[in-house]
Amino acid sequence: MGATVAAACSGTVLWASDGRSEATCRRATEAGLTDAGDIESVVTAADVVISVCPPHGAVEMAERVAGTGFAGCYVDANAVSPSTARKIASRFDSFVDGGLIGPPARRPGTTRLYLSGADAGRVAARFEGSVLEPRVLDGGGPGTASALKMAYASWTKGTSALLAAVAALAAAEGVADDLLTEWDLSLPGVADRLAGTAGEVAPKAWRWTGEMDEIAATFAEAGLPDGFHRAAGEVYRRLRAFKNSPETTVEEMLEALLR
């Protein structure tokens, strides 16, 4: 996702190759980014910094940037809870909250960058006319764009985890085929979604565990039950060994869940 956000941003876009993998370097080159070396050099030269990383790294990244004395606009576009976003905001004079919804932005109409906070319009302007559609949440402050991202992902990633767990339960109880037959009759589409889950979801599970923790915290802070996403986090934790294994089968996924 990060490389496509960078590619969609107008003006000179810097990145830091220091310590990154060959695959990441290739994606940055393909996105037309300028390598500034390390993060400190990026921050020194930039007037806006956009953080796009797995949610469990969002606070650490913000602290690293704040530690350089960065005086520009910091955008956290990660899948974090509103309170985590506000915690990050407190480290910067200028902060914009962001939430990315959709797949990596490779063609128009698929992916939106929601933005909230006083400087949201200025950040949005950098993406106008690109494949990534910026949307400013009127009247929202730090936490608003994150809240929308949390609510959206709580449904998509919560239901994917639940579906995987339901299939594992049916397998454990010896009724997997009967469940598929009943789904075909009364819930067409669910069996197909399960078939797609292993290949599409399991390889990303390693970076969704932190997101489920952020979502669970968001529910708890709103006085709502956090169990859905505590459980979803556990499902994704059991699947983390499938990192970048797009060939994962349903059978392999269920075996990992029933370890």
Next chain:
Amino acid sequence: MGATVAAACSGTVLWASDGRSEATCRRATEAGLTDAGDIESVVTAADVVISVCPPHGAVEMAERVAGTGFAGCYVDANAVSPSTARKIASRFDSFVDGGLIGPPARRPGTTRLYLSGADAGRVAARFEGSVLEPRVLDGGGPGTASALKMAYASWTKGTSALLAAVAALAAAEGVADDLLTEWDLSLPGVADRLAGTAGEVAPKAWRWTGEMDEIAATFAEAGLPDGFHRAAGEVYRRLRAFKNSPETTVEEMLEALLR
């Protein structure tokens, strides 16, 4: 559901009016049932007893019937965990496990009665040709039909509870309209499902809390996270005041969830 199961059963079908509401009596009369007075009289005269009740009452009902010395075939067709089904089975010489999937059986093709256990074929024969389709799970024992019901309901009722909680979260965070707009773009159908949830789900919530407890126990016994359905149980608990209130609006439902 109970009245439609009784109406679909061939032969003389007895029921007990003792202590039941006027509405229940009307449904029994419409279903063509014969009133035997109290449960003890039903049990004395019957060769098969079928229990269809809210899951939190299933064990008590089975114990009441077993306490009469009933020597016929006891069918538990309730939404209970496999281990609850096996606990009930241990009280009877002849036991058939049942799981009902679908709405109350008023027309053909909508509703199935899954059956497992040695005498399942004999029970299935009583429903052949009726609007309720009996399906014997080959090779299954006490617990198999219940496992299928748990797996099926864990998806349908788990996702309904999650959807209600997601909507409540968005409302609490002031992003409800933005979430609906994003759903309309990228997940058509979800907003419509939410609109239907209040009217269809909230009135039944009072009897789904026990079912969520049974499902959570089923997940835990299979070594899977039980948090999805512990949370779903809490959602339905907060909605129990809407018992038999079909006019419940989304706003009323969300207010109850955010009490």
